[in-house]
Structures are given as C-alpha cells and as structure tokens.
Amino acid sequence: MSIEDVKQGEVQRMKSQVWRMEILTDGHRMEKALGLLTPDERQRAARYHHEEDRRRFVTGRALVRCLLSKKLGIEAQQVVLTQTAMGKPEVSAAYFFNVSHAGGQVIVGLSQTHPVGIDIEQVSAPNVDWKDVVGAVFSPEEIASCRRGEDALAACAIWTAKEALLKAWGCGLNANTKALTILPDGSSFSVRCQGAPMTDANLTLLDVPSGYLAVLALADVNTLTIEGRAAINPQIM
Numbered sequence: 001m002s003i004e005d006v007k008q009g010e011v012q013r014m015k016s017q018v019w020r021m022e023i024l025t026d027g028h029r030m031e032k033a034l035g036l037l038t039p040d041e042r043q044r045a046a047r048y049h050h051e052e053d054r055r056r057f058v059t060g061r062a063l064v065r066c067l068l069s070k071k072l073g074i075e076a077q078q079v080v081l082t083q084t085a086m087g088k089p090e091v092s093a094a095y096f097f098n099v100s101h102a103g104g105q106v107i108v109g110l111s112q113t114h115p116v117g118i119d120i121e122q123v124s125a126p127n128v129d130w131k132d133v134v135g136a137v138f139s140p141e142e143i144a145s146c147r148r149g150e151d152a153l154a155a156c157a158i159w160t161a162k163e164a165l166l167k168a169w170g171c172g173l174n175a176n177t178k179a180l181t182i183l184p185d186g187s188s189f190s191v192r193c194q195g196a197p198m199t200d201a202n203l204t205l206l207d208v209p210s211g212y213l214a215v216l217a218l219a220d221v222n223t224l225t226i227e228g229r230a231a232i233n234p235q236i237m
C-alpha cells in the first residue's frame with residue numbers, strides 16, 4: 001500500500017480532508033500495509049480472532065500512517081500515535097484525525113484545526129435492528145423523527161452523526177447519548193445538548209457508496225457548557 005492507492009478517496013470539507021478506501025482483502029497488499037505498522041500494532045493485528053476485524057484494523061491504521069507520513073514528511077512507522085484515556089488514537093503534532101470502518105469500507109478524517117470524529121455505517125447492516133438502537137441511545141425527539149426506527153435511513157443518519165460527534169469529543173459511546181439531540185437538516189444536522197442549540201458542531205454528510213452513510217464532525221469541545229459536559233460525559237476535557 002502506498003499513498004497512490006488512496007489518493008482518489010480524498011474529499012475536501014471545511015478545510016479538512018476525508019479519505020476513504022475499501023478494506024484490503026488481497027494478501028500481498030495486506031502484507032505491504034502491515035509493513036507500515038509498528039511492531040506493537042502488528043501484534044495487535046495478530047490478536048484479532050476474526051480475519052475481517054484484523055483486515056479492518058490493518059487497513060485503517062495503515063491508511064492513517066500513510067496520510068500522516070506524507071503530511072509530516074516522515075516514515076509511516078515513525079509517526080507517533082498515542083491514545084487518550086478514553087481510547088481515542090491521536091497524533092502528537094499538527095493534526096487531528098479519526099477513523100471508522102463498516103462493511104467493506106474504511107474512512108479517515110484529517111484536520112489541522114479541529115478535533116475530528118468520523119463514522120461510517122451500513123444502512124442495512126447485518127445483525128442491526130434500528131429499533132433496538134433507537135430505544136437504547138436516542139433522545140425522545142430523535143425517536144419521533146425516525147418513527148421509533150421504522151425509518152431505517154433516518155435512524156442510521158442520526159446514529160452516524162451522533163457517533164461522529166461523540167468521537168470528535170473523544171468519549172465515543174461512553175456517553176449519555178440521550179442528552180444530545182441530532183436531527184438531519186439538509187446535508188448537515190442540527191445539534192442540541194440538553195435542549196440548548198449548539199451552532200458550532202460542524203456535521204457534514206459525506207458522499208459514500210450506496211448502502212452506506214458517513215458523517216464528518218469537526219467539533220470544539222470548549223463550547224460545551226459545564227452542564228453539557230457533565231450531562232454527556234464528565235471526562236470530556
């Protein structure tokens with residue numbers, strides 16, 4: 001795998017970039033991708049029980065290293081990646097990034113100015129019943145908006161946007177997801193935290209293959225009120 005393999009996936013959004021590629025299935029390309037990873041990451045890859053999970057992780061991490069290597073002008077293996085207490089991978093210098101995988105797709109968002117969250121989902125993912133997801137994590141307004149999950153496309157869009165924003169804040173699903181209300185609004189979304197509008201949570205619906213939905217979130221956690229942080233996840237800094 002080299003940067004040439006992924007160039008076509010680039011999209012510019014609000015001074016950020018989004019890269020998408022298909023999860024690697026070819027043995028030779030997988031070997032090349034593994035060659036971009038650190039020894040620790042190769043060990044992690046070897047620990048996955050399911051081959052599909054291993055391929056997702058390797059493709060995503062190789063894509064991240066490939067992009068950051070090009071941006072920072074260093075070898076892919078030399079890019080120093082760390083992880084927050086809540087598990088969000090980070091790079092030490094100059095960039096924010098986030099990665100998501102679903103089905104056969106992996107997507108990466110990069111920004112120099114804003115913490116990034118990105119999520120890709122399959123609208124009809126096997127083993128996902130939107131009615132269950134909606135009941136567990138949606139606010140009452142979100143539940144009404146997707147007719148309790150009967151409208152799978154609307155439910156998937158809200159879920160994808162919610163996860164992207166929570167990933168931008170770094171708390172992932174370790175959050176009180178019902179404190180947030182995210183509703184589709186054209187190619188973007190309106191966001192409210194405990195009823196208060198958040199006008200600067202930049203959520204963009206991305207152009208992805210049919211059957212998938214993806215959302216990029218560029219967020220500034222400092223604009224959340226103390227009450228908002230406490231309601232969603234007190235660990236958000």
Ligand SMILES: CC(C)(COP(=O)(O)OP(=O)(O)OC[C@H]1O[C@@H](n2cnc3c(N)ncnc32)[C@H](O)[C@@H]1OP(=O)(O)O)[C@@H](O)C(=O)NCCC(=O)NCCS
Pocket residue numbers: 056057060061086087088089098099100101102118119120163166167168169170171172173174
């Ligand atoms: C992080 C999380 C949102 C990922 O969701 P997902 O739909 O399984 O997976 P995605 O493909 O969209 O994203 C996975 C990537 O997110 C990144 N990630 C991990 N933790 C993260 C965090 N706290 N914030 C932002 N990004 C995170 C990683 O890069 C990961 O990929 P990698 O492990 O290959 O490097 C989710 O696993 C999570 O919050 N987990 C903790 C709580 C939980 O498991 N709750 C389940 C009950 S609802």
